[in-house]
Amino acid sequence: MLTYIEHGQPTDKPGLLIAHGLYGSGRNWGVVAKRLADERKVVAVDMRNHGQSHWFESHTYTDLAEDLAEVIGHLDGPYDVLGHSMGGKAAMTLALTQPDLVNRLIVADIAPVNYSHTQAHYIDAMKAVDLSAIERRSDAKELLAPHVDDPDLVSFFLQSLDVKNKEWLLNLDTLAAEMGHIMSFPDLSGSYEGDALFLTGAESDYVGPEHRETIKGFFPKARFAKIPGAGHWLHAEKPREFEAAVRTWLG
Helix, strand or coil, rough: CEEEEECCCCCCCCCCEEEECCCCCCCHHHHHHHHHCCCCEEEEECCEECCCCCCCCCHHHHHHHHHHHHHHHHCCCCEEEEEHHHHHHHHHHHHHHHHHHEEEEEEECCCCCEEEEECHHHHHHHCCCCCHCCCCHHHHHHHHHHHHCHHHHHHHHHCCCCCCCCEECHHHHHHCCHHHHHHHHCCCCCCCCEEEEEEEEEECCCCCCHHHHHHHHHCEEEEEEEEEECCHHHHHHCHHHHHHHHHHHHC
């Protein structure tokens, strides 16, 4: 089963499960999760091939949805489910295939579509770092920065570096091999009839007007909201605004 971090205690409100995006971990969501845990139990998972969770050779959205289903079953769900990017696609797959486990759905800056870009160059960047020469995180930052086009992503990636053991807490080989699956969306039918919020960054191009018909086809009750000044990493760029939007909608 996936490793997860629990915040808060069960209340009369449904629990919230958070599924992070590619190269992330449950720890990345600590600030938002702790704040939302004042009203409900919040569980932030490490997805397979990330963080402290097990490594596998497969990384499809069917796999990821089954992983989330196992956690929710262990927690005596159903739960509200929030997923960002890759985690958002996993959450959507779960809602479409096992809707009884999902009270409400929040999808952060991703659509149920195939994307033409790739994130494989970031795997190449992390592999380019000579971890044997690392003594502290700042050493890794100096070595990684020249290979990454966004300075903010350098710090994000370094959250998945185990400096003591000189290793990435990411199964980079499998993520590279499965990048085609990660950038796509499974061929699913049917729809999720529960409430769904699609929360996007106003500066992001991951979810556009051209995606709304597809979203509504899968999620007829979908609502849409944008966070001004935020890009794809909206929860990290605008954590208070993100928290407020999620809190209001859940309320």
